[in-house]
Amino acid sequence: MLRALAADAKLLRCRPVVWVICAVALLAIGVLATQSVRDMAPPTEAQMAMAEETYRTKLAEWEAEHEQWEQACIDDGGTAEQCAVPAPTPEAYQPWQSDYSDASRITFLIAAALLGMAMYVAGAMFVGGAFVSGAMTTWLTHHPGRLVLTVSKLIVMGVLALGVGVLVFGGLLITLNLAARAWGVPVPDDQFATSLVSACRATLLGVFSAVTGAAASFITRRTALAIGLAAAYVILNRLVVSFNFATGVAPALDLITQGQAWVGGTTYLAYWDAGVFREVQIDPTPGGIAWAVLTVLMVAAALLMQRLRDPQ
Amino acid sequence: MRIGTSAHPGRQSSPAVVVEGLTKRYGPRTAVDGLDLTVPTGGIHALLGPHGAGKTTVLRILVGLTRPQRGSITLLGEDVPRHLPRVMPRVGAVVGRPGFHPHVSVRRNLDVLAIGLGIARRRIDESLDLLDLTGVQHEAFRTLGGETRQRVALCAALMKAPELLILDEPPETADPQRVAEIRTILTHLAANGTSVLVSSHRIDDVQGWADTASIIDHGRLVIQGTVAEIIQERSHRVTIGVRDAARAERILTEHDFRIRSRTTTELVISVPGADPAETARITALLAREGLYIHQMTTQSPSLEDTIVKLSRSGAA
Incomplete structure (x- = not known):
């Protein structure tokens, strides 16, 4: 088994396609995460000035036209109360600044989704390529242990995903905290712990994928x-x-939302029910269980297929 | 039918491969039908048969790529597939299309196999050198031609310094020198005690370098013995042109030659084996009676013809 693991680790290092997929995923995560981390930054003077300008324009517009708008609404059958148009407030036009909790949640969700997809594709290509090229048959001609081969490849892919996950989510966690400190955004102790749990879960999600x-x-x-x-x-x-x-x-089978809830916290799944828009609450814990069950079932099916089906 | 024994009687201990009652079905089609086969230890044994005879299936079963429905197999004294992991480190095999990771270099493909097998890097270098592959070792496998790919697959098998080498169809190439080189390597291995089992659909491919052979058809053994003995079983067709074919027929019939057909000036004779002395005897017998041959052609029968003949004689 150790020899098979060493051989697969060597093979993984030689497969450029896997590294290209990882690089593309890291690039995409870097670009999108930068945006969500930057949302914690305090607004610049230019942004403040622009917000002030927009507020003044909207206020002037309201002062000039709100009576007409209200009258038109009353003419259409509305009551005075229903048709009242409130004056714009300066707070509504303040530039957006997310807190640490929101920023970390969005960052980890985006990164988990991208890394999950990339790891799934990398795993599929690592094994699929061996079948398509005939290398799997050559390997089995020399190493007759089909189950050892299967387990070894699955372990190597899992370890790769774990390594990339630790790198990505560890890096993101450090970046988020450094950015929060630099911009003076408060980081409550429980929020840091929540982010740390999210990072670990996102890493595991990558391994499962x-x-x-x-x-x-x-x-x-x-x-x-x-x-x-x-x-x-x-x-x-x-x-x-x-x-x-x-x-x-449906909610139980929706692994995407389940994963989202597991990494980002309680999520609400919206759906249409006989013309009415409803929401169902998805708790974090079942998401992790659902992904673990899926992974175990897929591994069991893979082992069974390898045992029963002869290579081409 | 079974004739003769190993060409290496001195080295003969237990056979390298013993197959008994091997059966493999793919749905309604029977690929191997109760096959019995013995491959002697040492020397080169050819597994012959026309396309679809079941040769590749037999070899795939031997190395564990395919599981049979029935039958017992012993490889180098070990029961397989039960003890396959124990015996496969002693067996080198090239079965089917040579498959390696296409974007990975030859050397790295072999490195990965060697790491998995616990083979020293020195063995890779030796095998690459032996098969004249050192120059292409850093090229991606996908850039290689078909014949070079087959040599890479053979190299992977030879890295193991196998006691038993199994080859599904020897490397085919338009370059006769390359064919000769590979045959020399295999002959050298066999001379040093490696048992080589090679399948082919052409008897002429193995004539002259294989020691023993088995012919299978429809998944059953037709004949097994030394190549010389099997060749002897094949009747070659000699066509001669003479002025008086009727008289020539009488003369040759009196000397136990079998005449297949005759025209006024042409005679077709069946000659067992490929013995040049027989054709020389035909020429001499006719010349003694004043009949001179002005044209002579010899035609070898196909493997299919041989199988049909042997099947008929076996049935009789």
Whole structure:
């Protein structure tokens, strides 16, 4: 087993496609995370001046025209109370500045989604490529242990995802805290602990995604099919959830929202129910369980397929 | 049918491969049908048969890529697939299309295999050198031609310094020198005690360098023995042109030659084996009677013809 792990680790280092996927994901996370971290920055003088200018323009507009707007509304059958147009307030036009909690939540959610997708694709390509090229058959000709081979590749992908996750989320956590300190944004102790938990969960989500992607390729034996399977799930899941095709079951099967709740905290899933827009609360804990169950099921299916099906 | 024994009787201990009652079905199609096969230890053994005879399936079963429904297999004295992990480090194999990671260099592909097998880097260098692959070791596998890819696959098998080497169809190339080199390597390995099992759909491919052979058809053993003995079983067709074919036929029939057909000036004769002395005897017999051959052609029968003939004689 140790030899198989060493061989797969060496192989992973030699596969440029995996590193290109990681690099693209890191770049995208860097760009998007920079934006959400910057939202904590205090507004600049220029932004303040622009906000003041916008407020004055809106106030002048209101003073000039609010009576006409209210009259038009009353003429259409509204009551004076219903048609009252309140004056704009300076607070409504203040430049947006997010607090530490919001910034870390959004940053981790974006990073977890991007890294999760990248790790799934990397896992699928690492294993699928071996099947498509025939390297899997060559390997099995020399190393007859099919289960050892499968477990070794899954472990190596999991370790890669863990490493990349620690790098990304550790880096983001440090960046968020340094930025908060630099801009004087308060970081309550419990909020830091919450962010740390989110970072750990996001890292684990990356590991689950990588292992699931690799397992999907062991099952389908085609990279494109494994990636297509995930894409089909995302599309189908949206349809099922949005149109409430499976009332009661849909939220449990919606792994995307479940993952979102696990990393970012309690989430509300919106759906249409007989013409009415409803919301269901998704708690964080089941999300982690759902992803762990999915990963275990995929690994079990991959091991079973490897055991039962002969290589091409 | 079974004729002869190992070409290496002195080295013969237990056979390298023993297959008994091997059966593999793919749905309604039976690829291997109760096959019995023995590959002697040492020397080169050819597994012959036409396309679709079941050769590749047999080799895939031997190395554990395919699982049979029935039958027992012993590789180097170990029961497989039960003890496959124990025996495979002693077996080198190239079965099917050579498959390696296309964007990874030859050297790194071999490194990965060697790490998994616990093989020293020195063995990779030696095998690359032996197969004249040192010059392409840093090139990506996808850039290599078909024949070079086959040599890389053979290199991976030879890195293990195998006691048993299994090759599914020897590397085919338009370069006769390369063919000769690979045959020399295999002959050298066999001479040093490695048992080589090589499959082919052409008997002429293995004639002259394989010691023993088995012919299979429809997943069953047709014949097994030394290559010389199997060749002897094949009747070559000799066509001669003479002025009086009827008289030539009488003369040759009296000397136990079998005439297949005759025209006024042409005679087709069946000659067992590929013995040049037989054709020389035909020329001499006719010349003694004043009949001179003005044209002579020899045609080897195809493997399919041989199988049909042997199957008929076996049935009789």
